[in-house]
Structure formats: structure tokens, C-alpha cells
Amino acid sequence: MAGKDDDVKVLGVVVSPFAIRVRIALNIKGVSYEYVEEDIFNKSELLLTSNPVHKKVPVLIHGGKPISESLVIVQYVDEVWAAAPSVLPADPYDRAVARFWAAYIDNNMVPGMVGVLRAATEEERAAKADETLAAMAQLEKAFAEVAAKNGKPFFGGDSVGYVDLALGCNLHFLEAIRRLHGVALVDAGKTPLLAAWAERFVQVEAAKGVVPDADDAVEFARKIQARVAAAAASTAANYTDIQC
Ligand SMILES: N[C@@H](CCC(=O)N[C@@H](CS)C(=O)NCC(=O)O)C(=O)O
Numbered sequence: 001m002a003g004k005d006d007d008v009k010v011l012g013v014v015v016s017p018f019a020i021r022v023r024i025a026l027n028i029k030g031v032s033y034e035y036v037e038e039d040i041f042n043k044s045e046l047l048l049t050s051n052p053v054h055k056k057v058p059v060l061i062h063g064g065k066p067i068s069e070s071l072v073i074v075q076y077v078d079e080v081w082a083a084a085p086s087v088l089p090a091d092p093y094d095r096a097v098a099r100f101w102a103a104y105i106d107n108n109m110v111p112g113m114v115g116v117l118r119a120a121t122e123e124e125r126a127a128k129a130d131e132t133l134a135a136m137a138q139l140e141k142a143f144a145e146v147a148a149k150n151g152k153p154f155f156g157g158d159s160v161g162y163v164d165l166a167l168g169c170n171l172h173f174l175e176a177i178r179r180l181h182g183v184a185l186v187d188a189g190k191t192p193l194l195a196a197w198a199e200r201f202v203q204v205e206a207a208k209g210v211v212p213d214a215d216d217a218v219e220f221a222r223k224i225q226a227r228v229a230a231a232a233a234s235t236a237a238n239y240t241d242i243q244c
Helices: 017-029 045-050 070-080 092-118 122-150 162-168 171-181 192-203 214-233
Strands: 008-012 034-037 059-062 065-068
Touching: 008 017, 008 045, 017 070, 017 162, 045 059, 059 070, 065 070, 070 092, 070 162, 092 122, 092 162, 092 171, 092 214, 122 171, 122 192, 162 192, 171 192, 171 214
Parallel strands: 008 034
Antiparallel strands: 008 059, 059 065
């Protein structure tokens, strides 16, 4: 078995929210790792063989063994580098609640957000924006409960935890949506607690240098939109299979 700090590699894409959450988790734990930038439009052999089922980033390769799915990876990182600070709460009930909200983010908020970016029509975009806003309102309520209970700055308490990672890794895309489509999905008017939380999240040391500038997300979103448009115009090529 590999030593704990041996040979840790992350296959990612700079703007990928899922890769970002893994990289921040490793930073929280103080694990040094090699970061390998993938081109998801032209996947490397290493990615294809490391994640043969989904063929997606991120993949964590620890001591030569690959692990896929960002939330699974974050839990693995938390268990392998178990010394504080921990990412998931210690209490089983609190852990279950954290997993619930992380799943909610990936199953409800992220598809809405991606839908806004990939929408073929303005009607579709508005519907996806509403979907995302509804998810944001739920998350605002969840965070209000955390704040009412202990007045802590993060879902994880005094420091960034599992739910913070799950949500915070999307902030650059939320800002890209505001710039590209004028839709504010986290803002001081509608979600004041989350807006303040987002400002704190990007200031966290472990997130610095990992959360990309929204300009990068804008550029990536434009690339995806161009592919969606090309796919709509062509029956021959299937360009829409890339997800982010
Ligand atoms: N559920 C996966 C999602 C990963 C994902 O969608 N990654 C995107 C980049 S943001 C990707 O690799 N897309 C390539 C593709 O769809 O073929 C996770 O949490 O790791």
C-alpha cells in the first residue's frame, strides 16, 4: 500500500467544479499532489483508463490506484488524511445531513446551473434559472438553520466542510452566468446569507489559486454553448456529450 503522501495525482480541468472541490479538500489536508490538466474534448489515455466507466474528471490517483466521482474522492481524502481539520462532521447524524445537502447540490442545483449555460432557447434558460433559484432558496434556508444554531461562518462550522466544498466549487460558474446572461443566482437581495458566505469561501486559504477567475468560466461556457449550437445544427456529429 502506498504511503499516505506518496504519489497523489489529480486529473482535472481548471474550471471543473468537481475537480476544484477535490483540490480544495487536498489543500485543507495539506496534501501535496501533482495536478494534471486534462482536455475533456480530447481525453488522455490516462483519464480513459483511470475512469473507464464515466471518462470524466476529476480522478484522484493515489499510489497508482484511481478513484472517481468528486464527492467519493473528498470522502476518501477525509478518511485517508484523517487528522484535523476534518471535512465531514464527526457525528453520524451531522455527517448524514452534510451528505444530504451535498447530494442536493449535485442533483438539484448543478443541473439547473448547467442547464442555464447549455439552454438552446431563452425560454429554456429562464426555466433552468428558476430551477436553480429554487435550489438556492433551499440552500439559503439550510444555511440559515446552521447560522441560527451556532452562528458559524460555514456549513462546516468554523472552517470549510463537505457542503461548503460541494457548493463553493461552483461560484465561478454562477458568476459567469451573471456576466453572460444577467441572471444573479447568488445575490445579496435573494440569498443574503449565501452571498456573504460566498465572499468568505473564496477568501479561504485552501481555495486560493484553485477557484478560477470567472473569466475562465465565461470562456469555457462559450465553448460549450458553441458546441451545443453546432450539435443542434448538425445531425451528423454528436457534440453535446461533454458535461461539466
Ligand atoms: N459526478 C461527477 C461529475 C464529473 C463531471 O461532470 N466532470 C466533467 C468536467 S466538469 C467531465 O469530465 N466531463 C467530460 C464528459 O462529460 O465527457 C463528479 O462528481 O466527479
